[in-house]
Amino acid sequence: MGSAGWNRCGERPDEGTGECEQSCRRSSEAHDLDPASPQAPLRLDEKQVTSGTADKIDGVSTVEQGAAPRTIEVLDHGFVRLDDAMASDLSVVNAARVSFARRKDEMDDADGGLIRFLMRERHGTPFEHNAFRFHIRAPIFVAREWFRHRVGSYNEFSMRYAKATDDFYVPALEDVRTQVGKPGSYSFEPVTDEVAQSTRDELAAVYAAAFAAYERLVEQGVARELARAVMPVGAYTEFYWTVNARALMNFVSLRAAETAQREIRRYAEAVEELFAAEMPVTYEAFVAAGRVSP
Secondary structure (H helix, E strand, O other): OOOOOOOOOOOOOOOOOOHHHHHHHOOOOOOOOOOOOOOOOOOOHHHOEEOHHHHHOOOOOOOOOOEEOOEEEEOOOEEEEEEEEEOOHHHHHHHHHHHHOOOOOOOOHHHHHHHHHHHHOOOOHHHHOOEEEEEEEEEHHHHHHHOOOOOOEEEEOOOOOOOOOOOEOOOOHHHOEEEEEEOOEEEEEEOOHHHHHHHHHHHHHHHHHHHHHHHHHHHOOOOHHHHHHHOOOOEEEEEEEEEOHHHHHHHHHHHOOOOOOHHHHHHHHHHHHHHHHHOHHHHHHHHHOOOOOO
């Protein structure tokens, strides 16, 4: 929503809440965040994982060997890595307060109230003045769902220019499921261990045959851009995704929901955790507002 018709605090005159106007007038000395306070960044020490199998890609940029402090492994060969971020709760505050020519260098309690007001009343543009750059490795079918979120920039690994890898998604036994009900109104139920294992075996066999066909075609001189046609959607791809906090929250609200496909939901949960660490006050307001993007 644009800023037309807001008062000096980003509040519409006819709303009459007064909360934002009062918080804007309130002044307090700048202070450092207490690490134990709700505004302090969350710690992801427990998520410092090694990049594992994701390092096998030959000739393609991947997560470095060793500890990757802002990397979360997802599924069997995937990951979400926060490559860089120009994002903070303060960026939201200053974007909102520029309407009356004010700028702050540190957050205080009034600023938290302003962020909660903006989120609750769905004044969204102040949440767009930041950027997250993620490096993601996911099955192709997950990436295709991801790319439907159009507010953001993408660059993807190309099998036209680089050789495909032999990493494919094979679900864990507990993730093999059956669909119960009609389209639009269905649920998923577990299958027997025998069906789950046979599913994994079938997928592995198809993947092996597809990759062998791909390698034969390439060895015969067939262009990679054509040989890639035999690769199934369970093959892993990787891409960079740059997005602002408002669009990121929209992605999380849809893809981390129970109605989303389980595989992309795992990725959305990883994105959500990294977002919460960078913008904890904004994240808390997002949750309090029912996980709906402003």
